[in-house]
Amino acid sequence: MDRYLGTWYEIARLDHSFEEGLSRVSAEYELKEDGSIVVTNRGYDASEGQWSEAEGHAVFVDDRKSGHLKVSFFGPFYSSYVVFELDQQGYDYAYITGYNRDYLWFLSRTPTVSDAQMANFRDRARAEGFDLSELIVVDQSAVESPVEGTVEGSVESSQKP
Template sequence: MRFLSIFAVCILVLVGCGSTVYRDTSVTMTTVDTLDTKKYLGKWYEIARFPNRFEEGCVGVTAEYGLRDDGKVSVLNTCFKGTLDGPKEQAEGVATVDSAGKLRVTFVPWLSWIASGDYWVLGLQDYDIAVVGAPKGTTGWILARTPRLSEAEKDWAMNVLSDNGYDLDQLVWPKQRTGE
């Protein structure tokens, strides 16, 4: 029991510390008015992200969302370390819908009360492109149903991030698989 208490405190400290903020948090963050969870399900390719420790060195990143029997959303994140042929790493999580466009995601379900994060859908284009962020500004992503976006699509996504106070100079554009 003592180990679990120490472990829980360590997780709490890690969750709250050492995160860089990539957005001006004085800017009001807006989410999509409606989010059809069933349309959002499926595979998304990570086009761009703000640096974070859990994706350090990751390329070819995808996120797959599925509907669970309990109504929550399953999350399966996949990355390849270093190169597209590098070691494959996966993380399984669970998301719950808080309100339209606002979800909470945890990769440690038994500690979800302290180890979960905001996943806010800031913009959607026909459920083909999604811009996601968090009010604290420590995370943000551009996701798409395909591994590549046109310049116009990239511009749209970056405008959504900018309108929500994000510093676009901090975006990372990892390599992505093609031809899938």
């Protein structure tokens, strides 16, 4: 679990209402003293010209090595968060789904990945039965901040396959 903490960048996802229209999405996982995890999701809403942030709470369903958590962003309502593939060497990428496979995310420690890494993700997701016709490759390009011309974000362009 300790190696999973920190910042992850959303490389690709199946869209859903709570992230609709967001680009430059990242998630920060921080351990709390009680053993639960604070999850802070952040994304850029280009239509509004502003960043959106949501903070959630995650707890392990079984033991801390199971890769199955329940996460709540909306009060007492929890959703399943299942890590179905994780880079065991460097914890450089993770593939995430929900309990009923309505959700799918490809997370990486870096804002961009190689074509081979994307192909591996697509192959594994298809093998798990996911329909990738609506897969969104998340735009991770930099956003110019109105404050002194600074730049926030990273790189990559948004596209549908």
